[in-house]
Amino acid sequence: MLDSxxxxxxxxxxxxxxxxxRADLCAACEADLPWLHSACRHCALPAPPGTGACGRCLRRPxxxxxxxAAFLYGFPINSLVQRFKFHGDxxxxxxxxxxxxTALENRDGSPVLVPVPLSRVRERDRGFNQAALIAxxxxxxLGLVVDESLVAxxxxxxxxxxxxxxxxxxxxxxxxxxxxxxxxxxVAIVDDVMTTGSTIHEIARLLLAGGVKRxxxxxxxxxx
Ligand SMILES: [Zn+2]
Ligand SMILES: [Zn+2]
Numbered sequence: 001m002l003d004s005x006x007x008x009x010x011x012x013x014x015x016x017x018x019x020x021x022r023a024d025l026c027a028a029c030e031a032d033l034p035w036l037h038s039a040c041r042h043c044a045l046p047a048p049p050g051t052g053a054c055g056r057c058l059r060r061p062x063x064x065x066x067x068x069a070a071f072l073y074g075f076p077i078n079s080l081v082q083r084f085k086f087h088g089d090x091x092x093x094x095x096x097x098x099x100x101x102t103a104l105e106n107r108d109g110s111p112v113l114v115p116v117p118l119s120r121v122r123e124r125d126r127g128f129n130q131a132a133l134i135a136x137x138x139x140x141x142l143g144l145v146v147d148e149s150l151v152a153x154x155x156x157x158x159x160x161x162x163x164x165x166x167x168x169x170x171x172x173x174x175x176x177x178x179x180x181x182x183x184x185x186x187v188a189i190v191d192d193v194m195t196t197g198s199t200i201h202e203i204a205r206l207l208l209a210g211g212v213k214r215x216x217x218x219x220x221x222x223x224x
Contacts, residue, residue, distance in 0.1 A: 013083065013092050014076030014078045025076070026094045033099070034072040036222060043197060044069040062197065063204035064215050066187070069222035070096075070103035073193055080190055085130045085183045093130065096192070097137035098222045104142060104218060111188035111216055113139050114207070115178070116199055119156040134180050134220065135190040150187075151203055152179050160199070168198040176203055178210040185213045194219040 012019040012026035019026040040047045040054035044067035047054050071077045083089040115131035136169045154177045204215040
């Protein structure tokens with residue numbers, strides 16, 4: 001069972017194999033990490049090196065200026081995300097945030113970090129907001145500030161998984177609200193996984209309409 005090695009230090013948190021005394025991941029999982037080396041700067045979808053913006057973003061620029069994803073959503077990242085999100089495994093969360101911080105070493109600017117909010121119902125059920133934990137870990141590593149109250153999820157929405165892009169957009173309409181009027185000039189929205197990007201687009205549009213000058217998106221993993 002996946003959780004059986006939860007309390008055994010020295011075992012890989014992705015596959016359970018012996019990992020050495022101080023390692024979180026075994027050498028095989030470390031080597032398997034699906035780093036996203038080259039991607040469109042606006043939507044973080046894989047693209048050949050030197051692409052800049054992909055064709056889709058050139059035709060229809062998304063509201064976020066820059067999107068950074070550390071990984072493609074594949075093994076062992078999917079396993080770590082699930083352990084973190086659905087089993088509350090904070091070690092997995094720390095490993096993910098640490099790697100995202102590495103991917104952000106050459107970022108430009110010092111944005112205020114805004115985690116994608118959960119509805120109150122979902123946060124109560126889960127006990128935590130995984131995006132907020134990642135944002136706070138990143139902020140500590142990168143010397144940035146988190147604002148968890150700038151954007152609120154004011155409407156409980158259905159799970160996005162299994163929905164088409166159009167259904168996701170409809171599902172999110174009016175789901176978020178900007179709280180307060182003093183907005184930072186530069187915001188990075190933080191989330192664990194970016195799938196169609198509809199959640200990030202919705203929040204980015206809200207922030208831009210509220211006076212934020214530049215919105216970026218920082219996520220652990222991107223689904224291709
Ligand atoms: Zn492993
Ligand atoms: Zn793109």
